[in-house]
Amino acid sequence: MTESEQLESLRTMIELAERIVVFTGAGISTESGIPDFRGPQGVWKSKPPIDFRDFVASEEVRRKSWELRFSDAYKLTGAKPNAGHNAITKLVKDGKVTHVITQNVDGLHQASGTPDELVIELHGNTNYSKCLDCEKRFENEDIKKKFLKNGTIPYCDGCGGIVKTATISFGQQMPVEEMQRAEQAALACDLFIVIGSSLVVYPAAGFPQVAKQNGARLIVINNEPTDLDILCDLVLHQQIGPTLSAVVNL
Numbered sequence: 691m692t693e694s695e696q697l698e699s700l701r702t703m704i705e706l707a708e709r710i711v712v713f714t715g716a717g718i719s720t721e722s723g724i725p726d727f728r729g730p731q732g733v734w735k736s737k738p739p740i741d742f743r744d745f746v747a748s749e750e751v752r753r754k755s756w757e758l759r760f761s762d763a764y765k766l767t768g769a770k771p772n773a774g775h776n777a778i779t780k781l782v783k784d785g786k787v788t789h790v791i792t793q794n795v796d797g798l799h800q801a802s803g804t805p806d807e808l809v810i811e812l813h814g815n816t817n818y819s820k821c822l823d824c825e826k827r828f829e830n831e832d833i834k835k836k837f838l839k840n841g842t843i844p845y846c847d848g849c850g851g852i853v854k855t856a857t858i859s860f861g862q863q864m865p866v867e868e869m870q871r872a873e874q875a876a877l878a879c880d881l882f883i884v885i886g887s888s889l890v891v892y893p894a895a896g897f898p899q900v901a902k903q904n905g906a907r908l909i910v911i912n913n914e915p916t917d918l919d920i921l922c923d924l925v926l927h928q929q930i931g932p933t934l935s936a937v938v939n940l
């Protein structure tokens with residue numbers, strides 16, 4: 691298939707579908723300048739991620755973690771949604787996309803206008819923090835101010851629990867509710883589109899298989915091959931923003 695035939699095929703499958711689930715990974719956000727933590731240039735190569743158990747066990751580790759967070763090593767500050775996020779939001783507003791399942795923690799789907807309740811964040815969100823015991827929400831700006839001023843490490847003012855960014859760390863249990871919602875969405879869709887994920891992180895990467903086994907069509911748009919390409923009805927190894935923009939006619 692030529693590139694234009696692939697685009698035509700993608701457009702047709704989206705037109706025919708009634709309940710699309712989009713599944714996004716780091717590849718969509720690299721086009722907004724956010725590096726893939728896991729990639730060859732990723733921050734995790736030079737600064738390995740902190741394990742959840744170490745974070746909970748040691749105040750020193752927590753101090754290091756907040757230092758790293760506020761040094762902006764992750765280059766999350768100021769990132770804006772790109773053409774890929776905007777195209778997905780258009781499909782949401784057209785009533786085509788029922789849910790966006792994402793491995794990203796940057797909140798860019800919501801920033802582009804996809805309603806928060808339709809975004810299922812499998813790895814949490816880095817833009818705010820939560821108490822690990824009572825789940826009370828804390829804003830990172832407030833934590834940052836106190837941390838930079840006198841090195842204060844945050845504890846919950848409600849229950850005294852440890853406060854951590856609302857992301858799912860290595861060694862931390864996957865969020866039960868989000869996993870269930872994602873599975874239900876995958877089972878209910880008639881088209882599942884994987885965008886910018888190499889599908890190597892399980893259990894999240896199982897959702898496309900669940901959808902396909904339940905009769906949905908499966909599309910992968912990613913800049914490199916994935917293990918599931920063989921299962922797909924269509925595979926595009928293309929840039930995400932330009933591909934989706936061309937198809938949804940923004």
Ligand SMILES: [Zn+2]
Nearest residue numbers: 821824846849
């Ligand atoms: Zn608390």
